[in-house]
Amino acid sequence: MIPESLPATLLEQWQKAGYENASLIQKQVFEPLKTRQNVVGVAPTGSGKTVAYLLPSLMQVTPGGGxxxxxxxxxxxLAMQVLETARFWTEKTQLKxxxxxxxxxTKRQLEKLKEKPEILIGTAGRVLELMKTKKIKSHQLQTVIFDEADQLLAGQALEIAKGILQHLDRSCQLNFFSATALSVLPEIKTITKDDFTLIDVTKEDNSQGEVAHLYLMTSKRKKADTLKKLLHVADFRSLIFFNEVxxxxxxxxxxxxxxxxxxxxxxDQNKMLRKTALQAFKADKIKGLLTTDVAARGLDLADLPMIVNVEVPMDDASYLHRAGRVGRMGKKGTVITLVAENDLSYLKKMTKKMxxxxxxxxxxxxxxxxTRPVINENEKKSQKMPIEKEKPKPKLHTKESIVKKKNKKRHKKQKNIGKRRV
Structure with a gap:
């Protein structure tokens, strides 16, 4: 049971972070992870899963042990966020x-690996690349944690994960965490040979705050205009999700x-552009961060009030993880989906299922x-923009037009003289 079970160095950081009670997932996975069981941890987004797997795992790491x-x-x-969290918790230790x-x-990473860091945090592709060249001491690894396991064990990513697993010692502890980890349970069973403890607190967990799920009708071609209007709403600050880059x-x-x-x-952006955009958003220098599901997993953005789906998400998991960026650890949040008429039934079916x-x-x-506002005739007239009459284009006075004008005057004068004679 944490925090009572934490060593002094971690307890000091627990108090520094201002934590009081452990969340449900943190309580339930603590002993199984500490006793080196393979664990599949399932809990809602924003329930503290990173701290849940990190603290008992850090207690098994020996300084200077590679x-x-x-x-x-x-x-x-997500890697950078976990890195930041891990550095906070190891602040009072000698762990690297x-x-x-x-x-x-890559060159800089190779130089740092020569210092034999005890804790490695990375993206699967780069880790496998370094394992193949034996820059990571794979045989020394005692614990491997798959954060957002359903993404790491699905599609093409599964082949990379299998490549990593081939480099590990058979005794290595394997842990899998995600709000939607149950979707890859067959793959986990194959990897662990059914040797794992499933801890699912989804139904019992009450850490999520009140989240309003809203939809705003708009046509596909007017979605950019709708976003322009949303960006002018007072106190608007939102992750804005798209299905396609x-x-x-x-x-x-x-x-x-x-x-x-x-x-x-x-x-499709490089690392520095992505980092700069995220930092600007965290610092409240911009109101909207346009992104795809690359930002739907694990990111903890303090006090984020809203997320906007420009399109209905492709599936339930996508909606769930996007929505998980708000309402974290008891805070309120709003999810708004911009929806065209032909997509409304799909959105309703998706949210009803969840x-x-x-x-x-x-x-x-x-x-x-x-509610739809009732606008009277006077308001309609006041909202209409005044129509400016198009000014007549100035006539060009060419030599031919001047001669024509003179002839016209002469003809008119002769006509008037004729009338007077009559």
């Missing part, structure tokens, strides 16, 4: 923490053309309102 603990993540951003992230300078880029261009405070974070109450909202007068 590579012992490996934490694999599904994205560069080393990032091994794709897109970063191409659509993200097209909308970002339109918003940035109007000098709106947004940035982008996508898989037992999420869905509500329609309207964007009016720079605010999100619950």
């Amino acid at each position: 590579n012992q603990l490996l934490i694999l993540t599904a994205s560069q951003e 923490v080393q990032p091994l992230i794709g897109g970063a300078n 191409a659509e993200l880029g097209a909308v970002a261009e339109k918003l940035q053309y109007h000098n709106l405070p947004v940035a982008t974070l996508a898989s 037992a999420l109450p869905l509500k329609k909202v309207f964007l009016y007068g720079g605010q999100l309102v619950d």
Whole structure:
């Protein structure tokens, strides 16, 4: 039971972080991880899973013992966040923490590996690359943690994970954590040969705050305009999710053309651009961070009030993890999905399946309102922009036009003389 079971160095950091009670997942996985069982930990987003697996794992690491603990993540951003968390908890120890992230300078990572860090945190592709060249002492690793396991063990990522597992000693402890880890339970069973302890606190956990799930009707071609209006809503600050990078880029261009405070974070950007965009968002220098599901996993953004789905997410897991960026550790949050008429039934079916109450909202007068506003005729007239009459184009006085004008005057004069004679 933590914090009572923590050594002095970790207890000091626990108090420094201002923690009082451990969350449900932190309590339930502590002893199994400490006693070196293989654990599958399932808990809602924002329930403290990183600290849950980190503290008991750190207690098994010996200073000066070389590579012992490996934490694999599904994205560069999550790796950097776990790195920051690990460095906080090891602040009062002699343990060294080393990032091994794709897109970063490999030469610098190799130099740091020569210092024999006890804790390695990285993206799966870069870790496998270093294992193949024997730069990581794989046989020394005692514990490997798959953070966001369902992403690391699905599709093409599964082959990379299998490559890593081949380099590990048979006695290595294997742990898998995610809010949706049950979706890859067959793969976990194969990897561990059914030797694991499943701890699922999803139904019992009450750490998530109140989250409102809303939808805003708009056509596909007007979604950029709707985002422009949302960015002018008072206190708006949001992760803005897209399903495709191409659509993200097209909308970002339109918003940035109007000098709106947004940035982008996508898989086709280099590490520095992604890092700069995320830092700007965390520092509240921009109001909207346009991204894909690359930012839907594990990121802990303090007091984030809202996330916006520009399109209905591709599946339940995607919606769940995006929504998990708000309402973390008891705080309130809002999820807004921009939906076209033909996608509404799909969104309703998705949220109903996850037992999420869905509500329609309207964007009016720079605010999100619950009911469609009634606008009288006078308001309609006041809202209409005055139509400026097009000024007549100035006539060009060419030599030919001047002669024509003179002849016209002469003809008119002769006509008037004729009338007087009559």
